[in-house]
Amino acid sequence: MVAALVLLAALAAGAPLLARRLGRATGYVLSAGFLAAAGLLVALAPRVLGGGAVEASTPWLPSLGVEAALRLDGLSLVFALVALVVGALVMAYCARYLSDASARGPVLPLLTVFAAAMVGLVLADDLVLLYLFWELTTLCSFALLSSAGAKAVAPARRALVITIAGGLALLVAVVLLALAGGTTRISVLLAEPEVVLGSPLAWPVAACVLLAAMSKSAQLPLQFWLPGAMVAMTPVSAYLHAATMVKAGIYLLVRASTLFAEQTPWQVALVAVGMATALVGAVMALREHDLKGILAHSTVSQLGLLVAAIGVGTPTALGAALLHTMAHALFKATLFMLVGIIDKETGSRDIRDLSGLRRAMPWTAAATALAALSMAGVPPALGFVSKEYLYQGFVSAPGPAWVAPAAAACAVTASALTFAYSMRIVWGAFGGPDHPELYEPARSFLAPAAVAAAAGLLLGPAVSLFDPLVDAATSAALPGSVPPRIYFWHGLSTEVVLSGVTVALGSLLFWQRDRVDRALVRLRLPDAGGIFDAGHSGLLALGGRVGAGTRAPSLAAHLARPLAVVAVLGVVGAVALGGALPERTATAVPGEPVLLVVLAVALACAAVTSSAVVLVALVGLVGLVVAVRMVLVGAADVALTLLLVEVLTAVVLVLVLRGGRLHLPPVVRSAGRGAVPAGLLAVGAGTAAGLGTWALTGRRELSATGAYLLDNAEELTGGTNVVNTVLVDFRGLDTLLESVLVGVVAIGLGALTRGGPASGREVRERPDVVLRVASRVLAPLAVLASVVLLWRGHDQPGGGFIGALVAGAGVVLVHLAGTGEGAAGTGRTGRLERLTDPVLLAGAGALVAVGTALLPLVWGGALVEPFSVPGLYALGVSSALLFDLGVYALVVSLVAACVRGFGRVPAATPATAPGTTRGAERAEVVR
Amino acid sequence: MTTAVVVALLVATGTWLVLRRGLLRVVVGFVLLGHGVNLLVLTAGGTDRRGFALPGQQGGGPVADPLPQAFVLTAVVIAFAVTVHLLGLLRQGQALDEDDDAEGPS
Amino acid sequence: MSALVLVPVVLPLVVAALLLLRRRRPGADALDRAAGVGVPLLVVVAAAVLLAATLGGRTAEASAGGWPAGVAIALVADATACLGVLLTSALTAASLVVAAGTREDREPLLVPLVLVMSAGVSGALLTTDLFNLFVFVEVMLVPSYVLVALGRRGPAGGRLYVTVNLLASTVFLAGVGLVYGTTGTVSLVELRGAAADDPAAAVAVGVMLVALAVKSAAVPLHSWLPGSYGAVGPAVAVLFSGLLTKVGVLALLRVWAVVFEGDARVAWALLAVAVLTMVVGVLSAVGEGSVRAVLTNHMVSQIGYLLVGVGLATAAGYAAALFFLVQYAVVKAALLVVSAAVEVREGTDALSRLGGLGRAEPLLAVAFAVAALGLVGVPPTSGFVAKLQLATAAAGAGSWWVLAAVVAVSLVTLVSMLKLWNGVFAGSRPEAGDPGTDGAGAATGRVPRTVLVPALALAACALVLGVWADPLLTASEAAAAQLVAGSRS
Numbered sequence A: 001m002v003a004a005l006v007l008l009a010a011l012a013a014g015a016p017l018l019a020r021r022l023g024r025a026t027g028y029v030l031s032a033g034f035l036a037a038a039g040l041l042v043a044l045a046p047r048v049l050g051g052g053a054v055e056a057s058t059p060w061l062p063s064l065g066v067e068a069a070l071r072l073d074g075l076s077l078v079f080a081l082v083a084l085v086v087g088a089l090v091m092a093y094c095a096r097y098l099s100d101a102s103a104r105g106p107v108l109p110l111l112t113v114f115a116a117a118m119v120g121l122v123l124a125d126d127l128v129l130l131y132l133f134w135e136l137t138t139l140c141s142f143a144l145l146s147s148a149g150a151k152a153v154a155p156a157r158r159a160l161v162i163t164i165a166g167g168l169a170l171l172v173a174v175v176l177l178a179l180a181g182g183t184t185r186i187s188v189l190l191a192e193p194e195v196v197l198g199s200p201l202a203w204p205v206a207a208c209v210l211l212a213a214m215s216k217s218a219q220l221p222l223q224f225w226l227p228g229a230m231v232a233m234t235p236v237s238a239y240l241h242a243a244t245m246v247k248a249g250i251y252l253l254v255r256a257s258t259l260f261a262e263q264t265p266w267q268v269a270l271v272a273v274g275m276a277t278a279l280v281g282a283v284m285a286l287r288e289h290d291l292k293g294i295l296a297h298s299t300v301s302q303l304g305l306l307v308a309a310i311g312v313g314t315p316t317a318l319g320a321a322l323l324h325t326m327a328h329a330l331f332k333a334t335l336f337m338l339v340g341i342i343d344k345e346t347g348s349r350d351i352r353d354l355s356g357l358r359r360a361m362p363w364t365a366a367a368t369a370l371a372a373l374s375m376a377g378v379p380p381a382l383g384f385v386s387k388e389y390l391y392q393g394f395v396s397a398p399g400p401a402w403v404a405p406a407a408a409a410c411a412v413t414a415s416a417l418t419f420a421y422s423m424r425i426v427w428g429a430f431g432g433p434d435h436p437e438l439y440e441p442a443r444s445f446l447a448p449a450a451v452a453a454a455a456g457l458l459l460g461p462a463v464s465l466f467d468p469l470v471d472a473a474t475s476a477a478l479p480g481s482v483p484p485r486i487y488f489w490h491g492l493s494t495e496v497v498l499s500g501v502t503v504a505l506g507s508l509l510f511w512q513r514d515r516v517d518r519a520l521v522r523l524r525l526p527d528a529g530g531i532f533d534a535g536h537s538g539l540l541a542l543g544g545r546v547g548a549g550t551r552a553p554s555l556a557a558h559l560a561r562p563l564a565v566v567a568v569l570g571v572v573g574a575v576a577l578g579g580a581l582p583e584r585t586a587t588a589v590p591g592e593p594v595l596l597v598v599l600a601v602a603l604a605c606a607a608v609t610s611s612a613v614v615l616v617a618l619v620g621l622v623g624l625v626v627a628v629r630m631v632l633v634g635a636a637d638v639a640l641t642l643l644l645v646e647v648l649t650a651v652v653l654v655l656v657l658r659g660g661r662l663h664l665p666p667v668v669r670s671a672g673r674g675a676v677p678a679g680l681l682a683v684g685a686g687t688a689a690g691l692g693t694w695a696l697t698g699r700r701e702l703s704a705t706g707a708y709l710l711d712n713a714e715e716l717t718g719g720t721n722v723v724n725t726v727l728v729d730f731r732g733l734d735t736l737l738e739s740v741l742v743g744v745v746a747i748g749l750g751a752l753t754r755g756g757p758a759s760g761r762e763v764r765e766r767p768d769v770v771l772r773v774a775s776r777v778l779a780p781l782a783v784l785a786s787v788v789l790l791w792r793g794h795d796q797p798g799g800g801f802i803g804a805l806v807a808g809a810g811v812v813l814v815h816l817a818g819t820g821e822g823a824a825g826t827g828r829t830g831r832l833e834r835l836t837d838p839v840l841l842a843g844a845g846a847l848v849a850v851g852t853a854l855l856p857l858v859w860g861g862a863l864v865e866p867f868s869v870p871g872l873y874a875l876g877v878s879s880a881l882l883f884d885l886g887v888y889a890l891v892v893s894l895v896a897a898c899v900r901g902f903g904r905v906p907a908a909t910p911a912t913a914p915g916t917t918r919g920a921e922r923a924e925v926v927r
Numbered sequence B: 001m002t003t004a005v006v007v008a009l010l011v012a013t014g015t016w017l018v019l020r021r022g023l024l025r026v027v028v029g030f031v032l033l034g035h036g037v038n039l040l041v042l043t044a045g046g047t048d049r050r051g052f053a054l055p056g057q058q059g060g061g062p063v064a065d066p067l068p069q070a071f072v073l074t075a076v077v078i079a080f081a082v083t084v085h086l087l088g089l090l091r092q093g094q095a096l097d098e099d100d101d102a103e104g105p106s
Numbered sequence C: 001m002s003a004l005v006l007v008p009v010v011l012p013l014v015v016a017a018l019l020l021l022r023r024r025r026p027g028a029d030a031l032d033r034a035a036g037v038g039v040p041l042l043v044v045v046a047a048a049v050l051l052a053a054t055l056g057g058r059t060a061e062a063s064a065g066g067w068p069a070g071v072a073i074a075l076v077a078d079a080t081a082c083l084g085v086l087l088t089s090a091l092t093a094a095s096l097v098v099a100a101g102t103r104e105d106r107e108p109l110l111v112p113l114v115l116v117m118s119a120g121v122s123g124a125l126l127t128t129d130l131f132n133l134f135v136f137v138e139v140m141l142v143p144s145y146v147l148v149a150l151g152r153r154g155p156a157g158g159r160l161y162v163t164v165n166l167l168a169s170t171v172f173l174a175g176v177g178l179v180y181g182t183t184g185t186v187s188l189v190e191l192r193g194a195a196a197d198d199p200a201a202a203v204a205v206g207v208m209l210v211a212l213a214v215k216s217a218a219v220p221l222h223s224w225l226p227g228s229y230g231a232v233g234p235a236v237a238v239l240f241s242g243l244l245t246k247v248g249v250l251a252l253l254r255v256w257a258v259v260f261e262g263d264a265r266v267a268w269a270l271l272a273v274a275v276l277t278m279v280v281g282v283l284s285a286v287g288e289g290s291v292r293a294v295l296t297n298h299m300v301s302q303i304g305y306l307l308v309g310v311g312l313a314t315a316a317g318y319a320a321a322l323f324f325l326v327q328y329a330v331v332k333a334a335l336l337v338v339s340a341a342v343e344v345r346e347g348t349d350a351l352s353r354l355g356g357l358g359r360a361e362p363l364l365a366v367a368f369a370v371a372a373l374g375l376v377g378v379p380p381t382s383g384f385v386a387k388l389q390l391a392t393a394a395a396g397a398g399s400w401w402v403l404a405a406v407v408a409v410s411l412v413t414l415v416s417m418l419k420l421w422n423g424v425f426a427g428s429r430p431e432a433g434d435p436g437t438d439g440a441g442a443a444t445g446r447v448p449r450t451v452l453v454p455a456l457a458l459a460a461c462a463l464v465l466g467v468w469a470d471p472l473l474t475a476s477e478a479a480a481a482q483l484v485a486g487s488r489s
Helices: A002-043 A045-049 A074-097 A107-123 A127-146 A150-181 A186-191 A193-198 A202-216 A225-231 A234-260 A264-287 A291-312 A315-346 A362-376 A382-395 A403-430 A443-458 A463-477 A494-511 A513-522 A528-551 A555-577 A592-608 A612-632 A636-657 A675-696 A704-717 A722-730 A732-753 A769-792 A800-817 A831-835 A838-858 A879-903 A913-926 B002-018 B023-043 B066-095 C002-024 C029-054 C079-102 C110-126 C130-151 C155-183 C199-216 C224-229 C234-260 C264-286 C291-312 C315-346 C362-376 C382-396 C400-425 C449-467 C470-485
Strands: A054-061 A066-072 C060-064 C073-077
Touching: A002 A045, A002 A066, A002 A074, A002 A107, A045 A074, A045 A463, A054 A127, A054 C470, A066 A074, A066 A107, A066 A127, A074 A107, A074 A234, A074 A315, A074 A443, A074 A463, A107 A127, A107 A234, A127 A150, A127 A186, A127 A202, A127 A225, A127 A234, A127 C382, A150 A186, A150 A193, A150 A202, A150 A225, A150 A528, A150 C382, A150 C400, A186 A193, A186 A234, A193 A202, A193 A234, A202 A234, A202 A264, A225 A234, A225 A291, A234 A291, A234 A315, A234 A463, A264 A291, A264 A403, A264 A513, A291 A315, A291 A382, A291 A403, A315 A362, A315 A382, A315 A443, A315 A463, A362 A382, A362 A403, A362 A443, A382 A403, A382 A443, A382 A494, A403 A494, A403 A513, A494 A513, A528 C224, A528 C264, A528 C400, A555 A675, A555 B002, A555 C155, A555 C199, A592 A612, A592 B002, A592 B023, A612 A636, A612 B002, A612 B023, A636 A722, A636 A800, A636 A879, A636 B023, A636 B066, A675 B002, A675 B023, A675 C155, A675 C199, A704 A722, A704 B066, A722 A732, A722 A879, A722 B066, A732 A838, A732 A879, A732 B066, A732 C110, A732 C130, A769 A800, A769 A879, A800 A879, A838 A879, A838 C002, A879 B066, B002 B023, B023 B066, B023 C155, B066 C130, B066 C155, C002 C029, C002 C060, C002 C073, C002 C110, C029 C060, C029 C079, C029 C110, C073 C079, C073 C110, C079 C110, C079 C234, C079 C315, C079 C449, C079 C470, C110 C130, C110 C234, C130 C155, C130 C234, C155 C199, C155 C224, C199 C234, C199 C264, C199 C291, C224 C234, C224 C291, C234 C264, C234 C291, C234 C315, C234 C470, C264 C291, C264 C400, C291 C315, C291 C382, C291 C400, C315 C362, C315 C382, C315 C449, C315 C470, C362 C382, C362 C400, C362 C449, C382 C400, C382 C449
Parallel strands: none
Antiparallel strands: A054 A066, C060 C073
C-alpha cells in the first residue's frame, strides 16, 4: 500500500526527466506505472474483500496527536482503483493528445501528483492527513487550470476559492471531530459512532462535512465552478473534473455515512441537495451547445444523483452509489476523451456542428455512441445496471411514505433529461450530413477511449464481477449491514419499469428537441458565476474602504488613535478602581501653586501662538518651571540635566528655525474641523494622565529597592551621589544602552543632513566681535567645568551626562562664534572640527563604555560590575569614571553632530519675509 | 493633587500640539508630553520624601527615592536624542523645500 | 552559560563600534557584509545552544552588576526568549544578504545600524526589567528611525513612523512609571500575578500593554504600519518585518502571561482586539494595489492571529502563538524577499504595471507560491500546522467565534494572495514604455542571486517546518509551559 504511493510519487518526480527523453510517449510509461500501482493495491485485495483492512502508520506530529496513517479497506479500494485505472487510460490518451512540447511542461507531473494525492486521500486514516491530500488535489487542480492561459484566470479563481472554502469547512470539521472524539484516527472514530454523535459538536461536524463535499463535488449552489473549469485541456477535464477530484466529495460523504447515515437531518439534507443538483444540472446540460459544457453539467447532475443516493443511506442505495461512481467515471472519462478527439479533428466542440461522423470516423462514432448509451442508461451497458440499482435504492428509501416516490420521481426526471442529451450526442455521432474531409484518428489515439467504451458495454452483463468489491465497500461504510447483491438482470421489477419510463420520457424530449430548445432558451437561471464575481469585486472594494483609514495623509489621524485609547483606558481605570485605592501618602510640594499658575499661562500661550519664536521661548520657560519643580522634590541631578537639555534643545530649535519660516500656520484652520476632536482628545488624554498620576502614584511606602539603594549605595560603590551610582553602577546597563542610542542619533544626523540642494552653503554673517571674544574665553571654561563635573559626579551632583552637556554648550558657543572654523575662504578644516567628528567620538565612546562594562567578565564578574583600577584608586579613578568617560564622549558626539548638521542653512529657503510669502502662496494652492 | 494637575496640563497641551499641523508644533508637543510623563515617573517615588540623595543633606527630611530619578534621567536623554532626530527630519524637509505641514504618507 | 546570554546583546554592539571606527578605509565594504551576516549567525548559534539547554524548563541568567535580585537588571534566557533571539537573528542575516542584492548596502551606515538594532531586539527579548525593556526597545527603534530617514523614499513615511513610535514609547514610559508607583518594583519576576492581586497595578500594566499594542500594530493602533514600511527599501522592509512587530508581540505575551496570568476578565478584551485585527488587516490587504502594501497590511492580520493565541491565555494558546510567530516570520520574510526581487527586476511593485513574471522567473514564482500557501495555511506548509494548532486551541477553549474568524480570514487571505499571483506572475507582461517612477529605482531586468536564494531558502523553510514540524512544536509547547508556570533556574 505504501509502495503504491511511493511508486506514484516517484513517477511524479521522474516524469519531467522522462519527458525530456521520451517526449509525449512518457504518457505510456506513466500509464503503465498507474496500472502497476493499481496492481499493487489489487494484490492486497484478498485481505480486504473479506471485510478486513490493511493498515500502516508512522507518527508525524506527535505533539498534536497526528499520525501519518494509511488504511486500505473496501471503500478506499474502490475509489483508488477508479482513480488509477481511469488515470492509466487518460495517461495513454495524453501520449497522443499532447504535443512533445507540452509533454515536457507541467501537465504530466501535475497529473501524476494529483493521482498520488487522490489515492492518498482515500487511503488516509488520519483526519489531518486526509485534509492534507484534499487540499493537495485542490492545488493540483488550480495549477492545471492555470496552465491553460489567460482565459483561465477567472475560472481558476472561482474553482480555487470555492474548493478552498470547502476545504476550510473540512478543516473545521477535522478540528471539531478531533475534539469530540479525542483522536484523529478515522478508523477509531468510525468504530464508535456514539462517541461523536453524543457530543454537541456532531451537527456542526456534519454541516461542515456536507459543505466540504458540496464544494468539491459541485453541488448546488456551489456547482458553478465546474463548467467554468472546462477551459482546461481535455485530459485534465477527463481526469480531474469528471472522474476523480469531484469524486473526493462523494468519498467523504460515504465515509461520513458511517456516522450519520441514520440521522434524519443528514438524510434530508443530502437527498434534497442531491436531487436539486441532479435536476438543475440535467436541465443546464440540455441547454448547452458546447460538448464539454454538456459533459460538465452532466457530471454535476450525476454527482447530484450520487449524493442523493448516499443520503438515502440504506445498504442498497450506498451500493448503488458506489457502482454508479465506477460506471460514471468510466463513461464520463471516455466521453471527454472522445470529445477531445473530435475537437482536434473537426476543430469544433459545438454539438450543432457535430453530425454524420459514422462514415468518416466509424470507430470513433461507435465509441461515442457506446459511451453515451451508457450515460443514458440503456441496456446492456454498465450505466444501465448502475441506474437500476439507484432506482432500487430510491424506491426502498426509508422514512415517511412519500419520500420514496418523490425521490424516485426526481431521479426518473433527471435521468430522462440525461437520456435526452445523451441521445443528442449519439445523434450527432450517427445522424445528419456527412463530413467527408474528416478521417479516423490514429488507432493509438483512439485506443484508450475505445477500450473504455467497450468495457462499458461488456461490464454491463458481467457486472457481478463487481459484487465482492461493492460488498466490501458497503460493509466498510455501514458495518454490520447486509450489502446488496450485484447482478445483471433483475426480472420485471419496479426498477425496470422506471427505466422504461425514463427511456420513454427521454425519447420524447429528444424527438421534440427543437421545442425543448426554444423553451429552455427562454428559461433564465441565475448566473451563479456572475454572483461570485460580483462578490469578489465587492470584497475588494470593501477592502479598499477599510484600508482607507490607514492611508490617511495627516499625522494627526494616526497619532490620535493611541491617544484616544489611552483616554478610554483612563475612563475604564477610573471606573474599575472606583474607591479601591490605598491612602495617599504624598504631600504637597512647597511653591507648587505658583509654578502651576506660571505653567498654565505659558502652556495656554504655547497652544495658540503662531509665532515660532514665541513657541520656542515658551518651551524653554516650561522646561525651566519643570526643572524647578524637580529640584523641589529632591531631584538635583535630574533638574540639572533637564535644564541643560532644555538649553541645548532651544539652541537646536533656533538653528533649525534659521532655515525655515518663522511663522507657523495658524493653530486652528479656518475650516476648523480638526480642532474640536483634537481639543477633546487633548482634554481626555490630559485628564487620563492626571487621574493616573493622582490615583496610581504616591500611595505607598518607600519601595524595597529604593530603601536598599539609599542604605547601601555608598558602601557598595564608594559614591555618595546615590542617583549617579544608580546610573553607572546599579543600572549601568541602562546607561550604556542609552549612550549607544545617543551615539546612533549622532551618526545618523550626519547622514541625514548631508545632501540636499546646495548643501554647505553657509549663511555667514560675520559674528559679533563680543561673541567671538566671549567664546574664546568661555568655551575653554566650559570644557574645564565639564571635566570637573565628570570627575566629581560619583559623589556630588554631576556625572557623565551633565559634564558632556556643559562641554556641548561650549562647542555650540564656539560654532556660533565661528572661531572653530578655518580661516574664512580657505576651506581648511579646523582642528576643533576634526576633534569633534561625531562618528569618531561616537565609536570611541562606545568602545570605552562597552569595554568598561565587559571588563569584569574577564575575571568572572558580571556585566557592568564596578571595579577599582589598581594603583589609581587613590586618585579616585574607578570603573564608574571610565564608564562615565565613554558616556561623556557619546553625548558630546551628539552635540557636535547637531552643530554640524544644523549649522548650515540650506540655500533654498531664506528665513525672511519672501520665504514666508512663498510659503503662504504654496499653502494656498495646496488648500 | 497639584502634581496631577501639572501633569494633566502638560499632557493636554502636548496632545493638542501633537495633533496640529506643522512638524515644529509636533516636536514641541512631544517635548511637553515628555515633561509630563517625566514628572509622572518622578512622583511615582512619592512626593512626601524630598531630600536630596547626596552627602550632607540629611537635614532636608526623608530622602527621595533615587530609582525614579535615574529613570527620568535616562528618559530625558533618550528623548533629547529622539527630538534631535525629529528636528533633523524637519531640516531634511526644509532642504527639500517642502511645505512644513507634517503631512503623513499620502 | 551566562556569558552566552550576553552574546546576543554585546557582540553586535562591539562589532558595530569597531565598524564605525573603521569607516575611514576604502574597500571596507566586504568587511561590512561579512560582519553584517556573520555576527547575527553567531548569535543564532548562541541562541540555539541556549535553546537546547532551556527546553527542559531551566533558564540561563546573566545579571548586570551582580547585585541582589530585584536591584540588578537580569537578562534571563528562557525557551521563549531563545526562540525569539534565534528567529530574529536569522532574519537579520537573511535581510542583509538580500540588501546586497538590492544595493541597499551601499549605504555605509547600514550594517552598524542593523547590528545595533539586533542588539536592542535581543536585549528586549531577554530582559526581565520593565524599564530596561523600555531602553532596549528604544535601542531597537532609534537605528530604525535613522534607517527610515536614510531611505529617502519620501520623508512622510519616516515622520509617521518616528512620531507614532515616539508616542508609543512615551506611553510605555508612563506605564512603567505607574507600575512603579503602584507596586514599587519594575522587575517582571517580582510582578508575577500582580494584576490579580492589585487592580491598580492591573490598570498600570494596561497602559503598558496599550503601548506594546501600538508597537505590535494591533487594531485600531495599526495604521502606522503600512505607511511606514512602505517608506523603506525592500531589504530593510524584510528586516523590519522580522524584528519590530515580533518584539512588540513577544513583549506583550510575556507581560500578559506573567503579570495577568491569563485573567479571564481581561482576556476577552484581548481576544476581541485580536479578532478585529485579523479581520481589519486582511480586508485592508485585499483592497490594496501594490505588492508591498498588500503584504504589510497582511502583517497586521497575521499579528491578529498571534494575539488570538495570546488572548486564549492557555498553555495551548501560547504554544500556538509561539509556533505561529516563528513560522509566520519565515513566511512573511519569504514573501517580502520575493517582493524585493520583483522591485529590483521591474522597478515597481504596483500591480497594474506588472504581469507575466511566472514564465520569466519560474523559480521566483515557485517561491512565491509556496510562501503564499504558507500564509493562507494550506498544507503541507508550516502555516497549515500553525493554523491547525491555533484552531485546535481555540476549539479546545470553546471560543467558537474565534474559530470561525480564523477560518474566514484564511479564505480572504487566499483571495488577496490570488490577487497578487494574478497581478504579478500570471497573465502577460504589460507593454513597455510606461516608466515606473514610484521611487523604487530603475528596473534591472534580472533578479540577483543574493535575492533569489534567500527567497527560495525561506520558502523551503516554510515547507520543511510544515512537514517536519514536530521539533518546533515541542519547543513552543515547552516554552509556553515555562511561561505559564514560571521558571525554575
